[in-house]
Amino acid sequence: MDSKLYKLELKFTEVKISKQVELGCLKLLIASGTTSNSLRYNTTGTLSLPNFSPDGILDMRLEDGDQHLAVGFVVLGRLCDKTITGDFSKWIKLEPDRGVILDGLIKVKLVGSLRMPRRGSPAKQRPGYLSSSPQKVRGKCLYIRKLYTAEEREKEIQTVVMRVKSRLGQNYAELIEDGISSPASLNKSSNRSPLRKKTTLVDFAFPTDIELPSRFKLSLEKLSCKEPLLLKHTAIGLCQRIKVLRAQVEEYESIQFFLQTFExxxxxxxxxxxxxxxxxxxxxxxxxxxxxxxxxxxxxxxxxxxxxxxxxxxxxxxxxxxxxxxxxxxxxxxxxxxxxxxxxxxxxxxxxxxxxxxxxxxxxxxxxxxxxxxxxxxxxxxxxxxxxxxxxxxxxxxxxxxxxxxxxxxxxxxxxxxxxxxxxxxxxLAEDSAKARNAALQSQKMSFSSASENLSADLDAMCKQKDANFADxxxxxxxxxxxxxxxxxxxxxxxxxxxxxxxxxxxxxxxxxxxxxxxxxxxxxxxxxxxxxxxxxxxxxxxxxxxxxxxxxxxxxxxxxxxxxxxxxxxxxxxxxLHKRLDEMMNEKDLEKGSLQKIVEAYRQMSPIGRALKRSSTYISPRRSLTMSSQG
Missing domain, CATH: 1.20.1270 (Substrate Binding Domain Of Dnak; Chain:A; Domain 2)
Structure with a gap:
């Protein structure tokens, strides 16, 4: 069965420390969110990440037997050099723990990989769709052939979306929004819709050379009940964005709980x-x-x-x-x-x-x-x-x-x-006080020198007086x-x-x-x-x-x-x-979701999925099928 969680594989290979320790007794504790694991020196361990985010933090603590040596952390999105997921080999700096006296910082080297979740079928089979196969595509029914091509196209879009999402990370939301709001239509009205807000956050910037492969130009002005494929692609993208936002909401709830317990x-x-x-x-x-x-x-x-x-x-x-x-x-x-x-x-x-x-x-x-x-x-x-x-x-x-x-x-x-x-x-202040003390000492030294000079003068006078007395x-x-x-x-x-x-x-x-x-x-x-x-x-x-x-x-x-x-x-x-930014994005997405639900509901009322319209050339009357069966 395929895993639906991000997996982090780590190996504790090297350590740089000024203190002499036995490498066999070293142990590195790692934790992210509610999951944790311990690594011995030169051993490999795995860590499942249920609420993965590129901004997530991986906490670490180095122990020597029962003694805590150092602590530190690293951002999950910065483990790899150029991408979010993949293989990495990185030196991480740790700070000495409380009560531990060491010369300089401690460094540990981690080697491992961060892998995406593997899903067997990215999209579930919707009710009203007929299970198709290559043999059935050869049939003459135009509706079944269109249904099969739509399902294949949906699978391709899902794989492309997952690939782009894993590659972009946080920039995925900005990319989807730009895909919906641009290019502008020729029949664009002067009144701008309140749903087409463009975020100016720096963290959601994305490279200009990345594009989604699509044959359609998506925009809110082009969405209508007569174009089900556009509605379907829009709904798929919004569903994926909702999943990402839910994962981020769970992560921010854990951060909020941590901030509350910080008091x-x-x-x-x-x-x-x-x-x-x-x-x-x-x-x-x-x-x-x-x-x-x-x-x-x-x-x-x-x-x-x-x-x-x-x-x-x-x-x-x-x-x-x-x-x-x-x-x-x-x-x-x-x-x-x-x-x-x-x-x-x-x-x-x-x-x-x-x-x-x-x-x-x-x-x-x-x-x-x-x-x-x-x-x-x-x-x-x-x-x-x-x-x-x-x-x-x-x-x-x-x-x-x-x-x-x-x-x-x-x-x-x-x-x-x-x-x-x-x-x-x-x-x-200490230097000023030292200067003042030096000045006082200099003055005392001058007074002492003057007193010594006076004493020497008195001694000379007494010696002269003594000589005079001897002469007398x-x-x-x-x-x-x-x-x-x-x-x-x-x-x-x-x-x-x-x-x-x-x-x-x-x-x-x-x-x-x-x-x-x-x-x-x-x-x-x-x-x-x-x-x-x-x-x-x-x-x-x-x-x-x-x-x-x-x-x-x-x-x-x-x-x-x-x-x-x-x-x-x-x-x-x-x-x-991040919480404030997420609230703003959720408000925008709630408005977009409400409008899209109304559009989809109106389209379903007009033409339900799996049924042809009467005005369509491929429409088959149910009375005709009954008469044909009675005649046979």
């Missing part, structure tokens, strides 16, 4: 986007809280630095006072004459100068190190953490805005361009050598003064010890703060990595949903356009 995933998508938006807002609040905490800690550190600077200023004032006392002691020593030997005085003076120089160097080193560490740590660490957190906040806000715009414009075909524009704007000491020693003879008389007075100076020296050493203790305390405090900042920095980095992973997963899900929405919206728009 649930859209609701789920909106709900998931709302949840992700809430999560991002919560994360944003947490980041703001962390930034506020860091700012508070920075302010506390700055206050403590100010307190330390005040303490250092006090220590400097005390050192200056000690220097002033030393100058007074030197002045008093010049007034009195010494009785001690010159060697002992030189040694004591050198020891005092060495101790003072060592203390000054230690103090300057400690001040420089503490200032560098405190300023560098407080400025660089806190500024870097704050800039990183602000950058992450801007990135989260930009990504959230991009995803909301993608959701609002899901039904628009330029969604990809707007997404790229949003990404570019986010990149420009040497000059004093020379004066002491010259006047040592004169100072023997004042030796007793010097002893008393010396005891006082020793007491002052002890007080100075106490001051120096206090300064050292303060410096040690600042060192311990700095180490403690460094440990605390390191622990907080590690916590912030762990939190940042967790948020980054969550953000990556959210972006992957949003990318998958955006692709799904785009594909479904595209198919929905195509279905809506």
């Amino acid at each position: 649930d995933p859209m609701k789920d998508l909106k709900q998931s986007l709302i949840e992700t938006k809430e999560q991002l807002e919560i994360e944003d609040q947490k980041v703001d809280e962390l930034i506020n905490k860091v700012e508070k800690e920075k302010f506390s550190v700055e206050d403590e630095l100010k307190v330390a600077e005040v303490k250092l200023k006090k220590c400097e004032d005390e050192v200056n006072s000690v220097k002033f006392l030393c100058d007074e002691v030197r002045a008093e020593n010049e007034q009195f004459k010494f009785d001690q030997p010159i060697d002992k005085m030189k040694k004591r003076i050198q020891k005092l100068r060495k101790q003072i120089a060592d203390r000054e160097e230690e103090r300057e080193l400690l001040l420089a190190n503490s200032q560098k560490m405190l300023t560098g740590f407080s400025d660089t660490k806190l500024d870097n953490e704050r800039s990183k957190l602000l950058d992450e906040k801007f990135q989260y806000l930009a990504q959230l805005q991009n995803q909301t715009t993608l959701l609002d414009q899901a039904t628009v075909q330029n969604i990809q361009l707007e997404g790229e524009l949003a990404v570019l704007t986010a990149q420009l 000491g040497f000059s004093l020693c020379k004066k002491m050598e010259i006047d040592i003879k004169d100072n023997q008389a004042s030796q007793n007075v010097l002893k008393t003064k010396q005891n006082g100076k020793e007491n002052e020296y002890n007080t100075l050493t106490g001051y120096v010890n206090g300064i050292n203790k303060v410096i040690e305390e600042t060192h311990a405090w700095i180490e403690k703060d460094e440990k605390e900042f390191k622990e907080k920095h590690e916590k912030y980095m762990e939190k940042y990595l967790e948020d980054r992973n969550a953000m990556d997963t959210v972006l992957k899900e949003l990318g998958f949903f955006s692709d799904l929405v785009f594909m479904q919206a595209q198919s929905g728009l195509i279905g809506a356009r």
Whole structure:
């Protein structure tokens, strides 16, 4: 028994994938409408298409065992290169499935054929027609010979129509309409019939070199009850068009059902986007809280630095006072004459100068190190953490805005361009913020360089002062050598003064010890703060990595949903356009069908099929047949 369905034979021959898989475990699932089948690697399968249309879609899914690798689709009318049906060999691109990470697209090669349905008898035998054969054609009855030729002609027309229909596909409707409406008759009236509408749809365009073989010029003006062959050919063409339209209506009903069921995933998508938006807002609040905490800690550190600077200023004032006392002691020593030997005085003076120089160097080193560490740590660490957190906040806000715009414009075909524009704007904002940070760093660098220059200038001045002090000491020693003879008389007075100076020296050493203790305390405090900042920095980095992973997963899900929405919206728009086009064609064809039914009904009432008219030369009276039988 011949099949009345289109058959699609496929063979899964090759696959291109960046991942290493076992070819024996690969499986390709194919589906079109309500029918589906599965193909193993290098195996052949068939698929029957009950509602075939060149615009139909063949869905595919590639699986590796129980894991889904990729999905894709292809239009049935584009399998073959130049025709709708026939043999084909085609590479088809598939996209990675949700949760599958692959480098690039996946390609599969399908080899097969798309075959037309095979029917034994395209037209049924009508009532009133006599079954004819070549032996009966030889009879003398003119009516039977005409009936036989009409049936043969009808079969030829049916085969030609089926061949043209399979070749043209959607363009068949336009071709039939042009055949009915043209060529124009010479006796054409000025009033145009409402049934002779010409469609301007681009999809129904057909090549100009294709014509139906016919001996008649069909038009609505030429249709009349006196030309049954024209009416018959017109009715055959309209019946074929009605069959095609019914098949398309069934397909569009399935598309409409699919569009109605598409609302649930859209609701789920909106709900998931709302949840992700809430999560991002919560994360944003947490980041703001962390930034506020860091700012508070920075302010506390700055206050403590100010307190330390005040303490250092006090220590400097005390050192200056000690220097002033030393100058007074030197002045008093010049007034009195010494009785001690010159060697002992030189040694004591050198020891005092060495101790003072060592203390000054230690103090300057400690001040420089503490200032560098405190300023560098407080400025660089806190500024870097704050800039990183602000950058992450801007990135989260930009990504959230991009995803909301993608959701609002899901039904628009330029969604990809707007997404790229949003990404570019986010990149420009990031570049602007980076430029601003670079400018701030440059300004800080300039301030640091100026401060270092000032410090170097102060150090040079102090070195010069130190050299001057040494020169003064040497000059004093020379004066002491010259006047040592004169100072023997004042030796007793010097002893008393010396005891006082020793007491002052002890007080100075106490001051120096206090300064050292303060410096040690600042060192311990700095180490403690460094440990605390390191622990907080590690916590912030762990939190940042967790948020980054969550953000990556959210972006992957949003990318998958955006692709799904785009594909479904595209198919929905195509279905809506086709449905609207089909409604217009059905309205036109209903009018044509009604008018043709009226014409055929009028013709049947005038001359029923299978009976000759009385005015015809081949009319045989039933009374004559009765009389002849009675006579015989």
